[in-house]
Amino acid sequence: MNEVKKNIGNYRYRILALVFMATTINYFDRSIVGVMAPTLQKLFDWTNKDYAAIMVSFKIAYGIGLLFMGSIIDRLGTKIGYTISIVVWSIFGMLHAVIRPAFSLIGFITARFGLGIGESGNFPAAIKTVAEWFPKKDRAFANGIFDASTSVGAILAPFIVGAIVSLEGDNWQIPFLITGALSALWVFLWMRTYQKPEEHPKLSKEELAYINSDSEEETTEKIPWLKLLPKRETWAFSLTTLTDGVWWFYLFWGAKFLAEQFGVDIKNIGLPFLIIFLMADAGSLLGGYSSGALIKKGWSINKARKITMLVCAIIILPVSLVPVITSKWIAVFLIGLAAAGHQSWSINGYTLVPDVFPKKAIASVIGIGKMIGVAVAIIADIALGAVLDTAGNSGYFWAFMIAGFSYILILGFVHLLMPKMTPLDDNLNYINNK
Numbered sequence: 001m002n003e004v005k006k007n008i009g010n011y012r013y014r015i016l017a018l019v020f021m022a023t024t025i026n027y028f029d030r031s032i033v034g035v036m037a038p039t040l041q042k043l044f045d046w047t048n049k050d051y052a053a054i055m056v057s058f059k060i061a062y063g064i065g066l067l068f069m070g071s072i073i074d075r076l077g078t079k080i081g082y083t084i085s086i087v088v089w090s091i092f093g094m095l096h097a098v099i100r101p102a103f104s105l106i107g108f109i110t111a112r113f114g115l116g117i118g119e120s121g122n123f124p125a126a127i128k129t130v131a132e133w134f135p136k137k138d139r140a141f142a143n144g145i146f147d148a149s150t151s152v153g154a155i156l157a158p159f160i161v162g163a164i165v166s167l168e169g170d171n172w173q174i175p176f177l178i179t180g181a182l183s184a185l186w187v188f189l190w191m192r193t194y195q196k197p198e199e200h201p202k203l204s205k206e207e208l209a210y211i212n213s214d215s216e217e218e219t220t221e222k223i224p225w226l227k228l229l230p231k232r233e234t235w236a237f238s239l240t241t242l243t244d245g246v247w248w249f250y251l252f253w254g255a256k257f258l259a260e261q262f263g264v265d266i267k268n269i270g271l272p273f274l275i276i277f278l279m280a281d282a283g284s285l286l287g288g289y290s291s292g293a294l295i296k297k298g299w300s301i302n303k304a305r306k307i308t309m310l311v312c313a314i315i316i317l318p319v320s321l322v323p324v325i326t327s328k329w330i331a332v333f334l335i336g337l338a339a340a341g342h343q344s345w346s347i348n349g350y351t352l353v354p355d356v357f358p359k360k361a362i363a364s365v366i367g368i369g370k371m372i373g374v375a376v377a378i379i380a381d382i383a384l385g386a387v388l389d390t391a392g393n394s395g396y397f398w399a400f401m402i403a404g405f406s407y408i409l410i411l412g413f414v415h416l417l418m419p420k421m422t423p424l425d426d427n428l429n430y431i432n433n434k
Contacts, residue, residue, distance in 0.1 A: 009207035011200070012133040016142055018190055019126045020149045022086060025186060026122045027153025027251075028160075029093045029115065029179040030058075033108070034252040035158045035273070036165060036172060038259040039266050043169035044104035052385025053105070055252050056378050058112035063374035065120025070367025073125050074360060075222060078132065079194045081363070082125040083187055089118025090183035097173035123350070123370060124363035131354040131362050133197055135213050137295050139354055140305075143347040144288020151277035151284065151343070154251060158270040167266060223361045225368065227428055233356045234365055236418040239410050240309075240349030241373030245380045246403040247342050250276070250335060253384065257396055262328040272332045279336035280343045287312065287344020291351070301355050302421040305348050306411070312348070313407035316341035320404030323397040338403065345407060356423050 033040070033054070041051060073081030092114030099107035126146055134142045157175070164174050197203055197211050228234050258264040258272055287308060294304035319338035325331045353365050380399075387395030423431045 008210050009204040011203050011207060012197075012211065015129060015133050015194065016145060018186070018193060019129050019146045020152075021186055022082065022190075023122060023126060023146055023149040024153045024156070025086070025179055025182045026089070026119055027150045028156050028182075029089060029153075029176075030119060031154045031157035031251055032096075032161060032175050033112070035161045035255055035269060036169075036175075036266065037252070037256050039165065039167065039169050040172065043172070044101060046105065048385045048388040050105055051256075052381045054108045054112055055248075055381045055385075057109040058116040059248075059374050059378045059381065061113040061116030062120045063116075063371045063378070065117040066124070066367040066371035066374065068367075069117075069121040070124040070363040070365070071225065073121060073128060073363040077196070078125055078129050079190070081121060082129070082194075083190060085118055085121025085125060086183050086186060086190075087118070089115050089122075090180050092118060093183075094177055094180040096176040120367075120370075124366040127350050127353065127366050128359070128363040131359050133211060135211055136301070136355060137292060139292075140348060140351045141285075141288040141292045143350050144284045144286075144344075147288070147343060147347045147350070148281040148284035151280040151339075154280075155274055155277045158255075158266075158273040162267050162270050165266060221360075221426075223358070223364065223428065225364060228361060228365055228368065231424070231428065232417045233352075233421075233424065234368055236414045237349065237352050237365060238369035238372040239414050239417070240345070240352065241369045242376050242410055243342060243345065243349075243407055244370065244373040245377030246406065247339070247346070248377050249380070249384075249399055249403060250339055250342075252381075253399070254335065258328070258332075260393055261323075261396070262331070264328070272328070275332050276336040276339050279333075280339035283312075283340025283343040284347055286340075288347050288351075290344075291348055300421075302419075305352060305355065305421070306415060308348050309345050309411055309414075310408075312341040312345040313411055316345075316407050317404050320401045322400045323393075341407070352418075352421070356418070356421055358424065358426050358428075360426075361428075 037051060040046065046054075069081070069085060072084070075081075076084075092111050095114065096108065096111045099111065127143065130139055130142045130146065160178065161175050165172050195201075197208050254273070254276070255264070255266075255269050258269065264272060290311075291304045291308040294307070295301055299307075316338045319334050322331050322334050325334065350366070353362050353369075357365050380402075384395050384399055387398070425431050
């Protein structure tokens, strides 16, 4: 048995490494503004509403992008679709560096909008790639590995920014330029390396058979959105993405909260973010491993995914106490614990899509679901910015309260919509009904 496993090959992990790299660049690019938020607010004299408007512009574009990026990736294929996505977000990421103070607000709103369009393609492409290259029993763990890179990007941002940018904001442009060089390297490697498994000359027959060992055969006919929208499974996944707003709250408002509550500045944010996002990484890996291990022990996919998500929802609950905590490090630990729970929840939520949908519909369903999550996050940003400007830091009380209790409520509705997680075939009919 061990000898057979050794002969399968592991080329699929080279592809996963490229997905990991792309998502690291994505989150480094995405996190820069959040890390520099207190400094940029002083440098450009932004109000909390101004900062919220910049965050909202990114999310509006991200949501609009998800309307068509998932479909583009399904139609053009992962190789070309992923490349288009990263080229677009890299160009707009670097454009931040040319913005001048007199046009800082409109400039950042415009640059973040373009960044959002490009970055909207990352997760549909990444999850589709995993579904193409890994069997169902390994997908949660593979998703956990690449999803851990979101924390790697978020960890790198404060240390690189802290090393380059002064407290007064000198050299703030340089971090935005770094991502351009990294993205060019990624595009070169991706175009040289990626092919579909069945077309890849370096993939062994044994590894291809392993990849397809628990997948149904599919036709090449595309599935339009109008056929996906009525499916309860589409809306069950969409509900799980409502928690994306919580993750973005930690990412974009976390540095501001720690600065206002505990006096943490741009030079000292690195260690708190390191703790928070290392814990988040552990959550990604443990959450992906746990549900996969339960499946290998004989649990149904339905039970394994949902029990794992229930545990995640429970360990997230204490984050609601953060606004009343007086110790910076206890607050950081509770945010980190919630971030770990979120990442585990998130990768199991993503895996629900390839668990029930055919591969050719995955990017489109991910796009629909994440678009809905973005819409909720936009409302949350606008509300939080307005409350912070009018009522001060009391706005954080409600933000953390929602962050703590939303997961367990959402899971209940997911179960009602998709109680058995019955897979859908190539024509979106339930396989058990054939």
